[in-house]
Amino acid sequence: MKSFLLTAALAAFAVTAQAQTPPAAAPRAAADQIATKKGPLTVQPITHGSVVFTWNGKTIYVDPYGGAAAYAGLAAPDVILITDIHGDHLDPKTLAALAVGKALMVVPQAVADKLPAEYRAQVRILRNGQRLDTLGMSVSAIPMYNLPEAADAPHTKGRGNGYVLNLGGKNVYLSGDTEDIAEMRALKGIDVAFVCMNLPYTMDANQAAQGVLAFKPRIVYPYHYRGQNGLSDVGSFKKTVNMANKKIDVRLRNWYPVAQ
Template sequence: MRHCLFVLLCTCGLAACADNNTPAAEATEATTPEEETVSEAVTVHPVYHGSLVLTQGERTIYIDPYGGAERYASFPAPDLVLITHTHPDHLDPATLGAFDLSGATLLAPAAVIEADSIVQAFAERHTLANGETYNWRDVTIEAIPAYNPPPKENFHPEGKFNGYVVDFGDDNQRFYISGDTEGVPAMRELQDIDVAFVAMNLPYTMDVDQAAESVLAFAPREVYPYHYRNQDGSKSDVDAFRKQVTAGNPEIQVQLGNWYPDVE
């Protein structure tokens, strides 16, 4: 049986840095990221936009690190890095290049591995196609299809990019990171997800209604809306998302992390 999730929110300062509309190079102030304890063994650290860190004991996993290395100053160097796709708010060579990657493993779709020479800085690099899995220590990572169906298929073509399920084995905690996708069947058919991170920014991913419908379909124990700043600079209505999910299934806990602490 899956362990119960206990969430303790400890709000800390975050660095002023870039979003989709501000270059990462403008970041100058370093502070400590927001931190949330999710279980006895795994801690979730929301960082910025579509970026987060998972820590388990001495192990540190970066997911789509973006927005300047200052945001990661309080974390150890990564042991594992997951990158979902090639867009610059997910594959950020300037941020990656500031980390010590000499002991890190990279998991990414082929498009990422082929896109930038920064991948050569990793100790190991492994390509994951949709549906493939990789066992890293006792953690199993599965690549979940992440794409836009027509008419928006040019944003994220089917079969090219990944979301991920990160399964922590003995602790039996399963985390789903959507990456940039709409509510495709591979998402809606997920099972036994403890914590999900679901993107909802327009025009590139889902609107609030589609995101809520998709989450209700696979019913994670907890869900964080993330990656919710739109192309025009507005933010998707995460409160409306929470209300829809809660009305549809009150057992799903909706967590509203502050993914844009330095943006009004």
């Protein structure tokens, strides 16, 4: 009887231990560091349109997507930014698998309408043109949409948000799913930009390059570059940008370390 009880206890312990074991980390590109007035900004590519920033003791998740393994070993978020309602930006399964209970969620209204009710108290809605100052940073909502504007476009004006973050004096632009719209081209003083390029949902590499050449960020990361026909030619993007403006630091990173 004692032997049976011991065996049962060990089996129960093994099941509990297995349930508590964190997921193995998925492969991801190495992190970069960018100096700011309040210490380094760490840029950790995750996958597709998702990136994690660590700055001034805070952790910011952008469009958390790809499952818990993609975030294994990273600090829980203090802030979560979500750009749009599509599943590669608003991913309830990934949110449910992460420790997001203490995070402020900054989202457009369309995302707030689709978030599970359990997050309602954490949500702060920003509309295009609005700004939030929180935790020593500012978050400004920027339009993101398709051209020409149409009611049946994958991304209509006003539904989603791009974002500009001010982190220790550095302005960081996250394009979200957009084309090289006038609001992008008119941006000023952008230090770091994350710019999408995937057909047919946003724009091609050349269109993205022309947009970047218009607003001239100091550093640009092409991200969100998987489309219907595979990965966009980010090498061509870099070449086009630097042939016209060698001062723009185009940083190519592997946002797809695992085939998806």
